[in-house]
Amino acid sequence: MCGIVGLFLKDPALEPALGEMLAGMLVTMTDRGPDSAGLALYGPQENGVAKITVQSDDPAAFEGLDTALAEALGGPVALSAAGSHAVLRLDAARAGEAPAALASLRPGMRITSRGETIEIYKEVGLPADVAARFGVAGMAGTHGIGHTRMATESAVTTRGAHPFSTAPDQCLVHNGSLSNHHNLRRQLARAGVAVETENDSEVAAAYLTWRMQEGASLGDALEQALDDLDGFFTFVVGTRDGFGVVRDPIACKPAVMAETDAYVAFGSEYRALVDLPGIEAARVWEPEPATVYFWTR
Amino acid sequence: MQTLDLAQSDLRTLNATLQTAATAGGNETAWEVVNPRGAHALAVGLDGPLSVTVRGSTGYYCAGMNKQATVQVAGSAGPGVAENMMSGTVVVEGDASQYAGATGRGGLLVVKGNASSRCGISMKGIDIVVFGNVGHMSAFMAQAGTLVVLGDAGEALGDSLYEARLFVRGSVRSLGADCVEKEMRPEHHALLADLLERAGAPAAPEEFRRYGSARRLYNFDIDNASAY
Amino acid sequence: MSDDTPPRARTVPVQSATFSPEINAEIRRAAETGIYDIRGGGAKRRVPHFDDLLFLGASISRYPLEGYRERCDTNVALGTRHATKPLELDIPITIAGMSFGALSGPAKEALGRGATMAGTSTTTGDGGMTEEERGHSRQLVYQYLPSRYGMDPDDLRRADAIEIVVGQGAKPGGGGMLLGQKISDRVAEMRTLPKGVDQRSACRHPDWTGPDDLEIKILELREITGWEKPIYLKIGGTRPYYDTALAVKAGADVVVIDGMQGGTAATQDVFIEHVGLPTLACIRPAVQALQDLGVHREVQLVVSGGIRTGADVAKALALGADAVSIGSAAMIALGDNDPKWEAEYQALGTTAGAYDDWHEGRDPAGITTQDPALAARLDPEAAARRLRNYLKVMTLEAQTIARACGHNHLHNLEPEDLCAVTMEAAAMARVPLAGTDWWPGKPGGGL
Structure with missing residues (x-):
């Protein structure tokens, strides 16, 4: 149970400010997840x-x-x-x-x-402290995803913090609670995919990795997740050059998106988006249930 | 008009000021709230003929449990706007998130943009007019009141509904369990005409179709088990 | 010769333990009617319970208090974390939420009067607040339920506390079903439902899902009521450690955990008997969560589901609860299932003590009914005195035990005052098996 923020930049001029914008968005989601916080930032490719x-x-x-x-x-x-x-x-x-x-x-x-390109920073503690500790506000990049966590059924630890990355340049954050992750974890283990923590969200990340290893695109993997994952979820996922969002068919967990010529932004609540440049003129909408949204560079 | 600035004062002060002004009566009935920045529980629990304009977008439960007051959101509203409203009017100039007007027992909610999922869930007498579309599971378990949609309705409209009246001008992606299309009779045209006028909605009653309960779920029957 | 032949050995008829007469009757009933069995009450199966625990009274290593002379206090405050007006109760036994609709008006009045005389609180239920119960309850907890039947901000403001009901022990994760027979004119009006139709209750709240949203819902309720009222969160006992922790994080003042013996007005028998944890198993994980978050006693824990005696009260408190809540026991005190109505119970195909078709509205005792003639059988003032007496007896019993263990206040009872007589109870209560210093699952292993 948590708060999610995400930002995918279209305008390169904003790239130096990615960390600053994302850190600000993350801090507004503190109430939704006071236990731990984490950020995945996709920096310039070297x-x-x-x-x-x-x-x-x-x-x-x-x-x-x-x-x-x-x-x-x-x-x-x-x-x-x-x-x-x-x-x-x-x-x-x-x-x-x-x-x-x-x-x-x-x-x-x-x-x-x-x-x-990916770097992930996550720690136990309040989002503002976590963001400050790593100097996130000074980081540049093309896109990023942040998460504040209110732990449901697994421990409040650094390992249990989001984002979860189960393959190179991939990451996932989750708001909700999966109800078949134990079975899925066993199924993935038989397929040779290890899940390190007890966290249900890491199982979802590993599931997508496994599907992509089997040849699916991220978009296809997300479509398959709609069939295979039971429970409540809003996922935001990142890849080296992509940014995706999907909600379960019931779509109870909140999600707001905003798009302008300069960026695509995601927030669990509108509050997370209010400081983005040009938000007043942005197209703001809620992602539909059981619908995969995906942007690539 | 008195102004409350959420950049200057906290939520408790804002709500206490409005709640006191509402119940105390008096001449100062027009208020505006600036810098809402998506804050939750704005202008909740008002009980009196106050007029409040929120300049910007709100978070969850704006104007929750409203009685008598008129609350206008000059922006978009987060989840549960006007939830359990008893009376009065709430107008959202932009879009409304899920659960708009949930469990409302009276009054009028107008959404000039789109409303997302579960609009009017468990409504108990409120009237809701949405100029745009409504999302899935709208009017779920709706008991009483009227939901009017000028645009389209998402999946499972009116699932398990009781006696609420639903009117949709556009398409309905699917009807929920026990919800059926019904004949538009003169009394429905009259009801709709009044509601559209009060909401200032640009539409005519003849353009709508009516949906209501088939009343097959009202008493348990094993032959309806697939609908439970 | 034939006369001398010994009788041939034969097998005797054996009833299957798996396909018992009760199970077979239920299979035939389901086949006949095509509807699952709906009933009231809580789990009837035997589960490990407080009876499997014993107190270690004082003797030489500890000194007991003198009964009737040396004080042993019983008061408790609920809602001290955030509310400016916590509930101050004389006794740590409250009356659980039961709806007008499920119960008759006189029964609700009797609960309010009896609780007030005993210095404790009573609770509304699904369907809203009636004048009878508000008028006769000095301290009234207003339930905020998924159905929101009769939900009124004025009632919210005139309540003494608000209980957000996420679930109940009889049916965690489920909604109820009140069959049409009990939807009388007044119930129909209070719930905005057509008369005589089935009332289906939702299993989730209509406008929030999960603890992150719940935190915002609690904020709204506090803003509407000026941060005065304690906010309780009632949950069915299933994952008490995590659920308690999340209730605290969402901002609750009081956590109410209802075990599977806790009753309901009406739901599926399969739900009542097969979903949820025994009450005994709920307490220690919930207390552990409160302790891990550093809020044990700051956020109060109320335990319900099968509380019957002062011994049960003392045991629940010793395991870490701040108070208990009673529903079924209060109904029995009022007169529910009284043998004096045996002939009428027989006529309904049941017997006193087993009657649980509360949803049918034909209760001979006049408690779980909306039939005016039946409801008139219950004298609310006499029934209130019975409830008051029962609450007083339970309190005296709990005090007797606390004094015997050397405590001058019920809340000083502790797990070390207890031992268990069964392995199951030892494991669930995390107290030693009698005569040992070990319980199954004890950290650090065995003896």
Whole structure:
């Protein structure tokens, strides 16, 4: 049960302000989710570079990680830390080996995202504190998704915070409560897809990843989710170049969208959108039930 | 006209001021609220002949449980606008989110844009006029009152309804369980003409179709089990 | 020779435990009528309950208080978290929500009068607030239900507390069905329904879904009532840890948890008997949630569903509840299922103690009916005195136990005052099996 915000920029002139706009939207959704907050930001693509965002309860664990990982992978690694998270930049060709190397170098460290453009920051605490801790307001990018969480049936932890990323450059946030996620989790496990937390939303993220691994487009995967996921949901999903929204057929969980020539924005409530430029003239609407909305760059 | 600025005062002060002004009576009956910025529970629980204009869009439950007052939203309204209204008038210049006029027992709700899902859910006597479209499950379990839609209705209109009267000018994507089209008789034209006039709605009664309860769900029957 | 032949050994007829006479009768009834069984009341099956717990009275290691002399207080305040006017009750036993419609006017009046005499609160139900109950209840809790039948902001303002009903123990996740027979003129008017038709209640509220929306609904209710009234949240016992935590996060002042023995006016028997947790199993997870959030005693916990005696009250409080609520027991105190009506119960095909067709409106005791002749059988003043007496007895019983355990206030009872006589109760109540220091699931393992 939660608050969601999302912003997909069409106008490159707004890209330097993505973090600032998204952080502001996130903070207005504090009441809907005071337990934890998280953001996925899609930054500019850097040719041949892969990014891995890692989280550690003890930031001292970041010290020397770049050199140790560079040695393990046999190529250069750059590290930039912000609070409990750090972004590792490395040669995209070596990115596949990085998770295993990280697990052996820093067993307690968690990967929150990997890919070419995505960075995910999430923590327990109030959205304003979380956004400030990572300096989100200063971040640039093309699109981003934020989430404030009121935990329903799983623990209030960093791992349980949204967004969930189960494949490179993919992420999902969820407002609602799924009612068949235990069965789905077992089904995914048999198909070799691991779900790390007890959170129902991560199962949804893993489900979409699995469908796409099987060859579906994100749009098709979302259509299939309407058949296979039971319960209440509003999902907002991100990919390297795309941004999607889908609500369950009952569509009780709130959703407001706004579109102008400059952006597409999503909020659980209209309040989240009020500071966006040109909102007064934007097309504002509620996404229809059981309908997939998708934008690509 | 007195102005309340939500950028300057908090919600509690705003509502307490309006509630007191409504019940106290007096000459100052015109109020405006500025900088609503999607705030929830604005101008709720009023009980008196006040006239309140909200300049901007609101969050959940604007004008909730209204009695006697006239509340105008010069913007769009979030979920549950005018929920459980008893009397008075609420006008939304833009769109209304889900549950508009939910469980309302009296008064008039006018939505000049579209209303989304569950418009008039469980309505109990309120009159609702929507200039645009309404979303799915509108007038679900509606007991009494009138819902008028100048545009189109979404899926499952009037599901499980009791005695509420539904009029739609455009298309109906599907009717809910126990909701059927009914004949438009002179009394329905008269009712509609009055309501359209009071709402200032640009439409004529002849353009509408009427829907109501088939009354098959009124007493349990196993042969209707698929509808339960 | 034939006379000397021993009788041939034969099998005796055996009734199936699976296909018992009751089950077979129900199969035949369903086949005949094509409708599931609708009834009133709560779960009738045996489930682990407070009877499976015992108190450890004081002796040498603890010192008891002298009965009738040394004080043992019983008062409780409900709604101290956000409301400016919490309910101050003399006893920690409240009357649960029961609707006018399900109950007759005189029965509602008797509940109000009896509760007021005993210094406690009573509660409205589906269908709104009647003058009888408002007039005769010093402290009245107004239920805010999915159906919103009779929902009126004036009643909201003249209530002493508001109880948002998310669910009830008899049917968590379900709505009710009041058959047309009980929709009399007055009930029909209060609920804005045609007379004599089935009343179907929704299972979700019409204008919010989930705790994030609920937080905004609570804000609206507080804004309408000037932040004076305590806001209770009533839930059916199913996932008490998470549901209690979310009630707190959504802003409730009081959490009411109703176990599966809790009654209802009318719903499907399959729902009553097969959905929900026994009351005993609800309390510790709910208290755990309150403790984890640091609000135990700040957000009060009221437990209901099968509370019958002062011992039940004391046990619920010892496990961490702040108060209990009674519905079925209050009806019995008024006169429901009294053997003096046995001939009439027989005529209805049942017997005193088993009558549960409350939805049919033919209650010989005149309580669960809208028939004026039957309703006139209940003298509201006499019935109120019976309820008052019963509430007083329960309170005295609970005090007796608390004193024996050395406590000068009922709220000082604690889980360590208890032991369990069955493994099931030990596991559910998280108190040791009698004579051991172990319960199933105890952290850290066994002896």
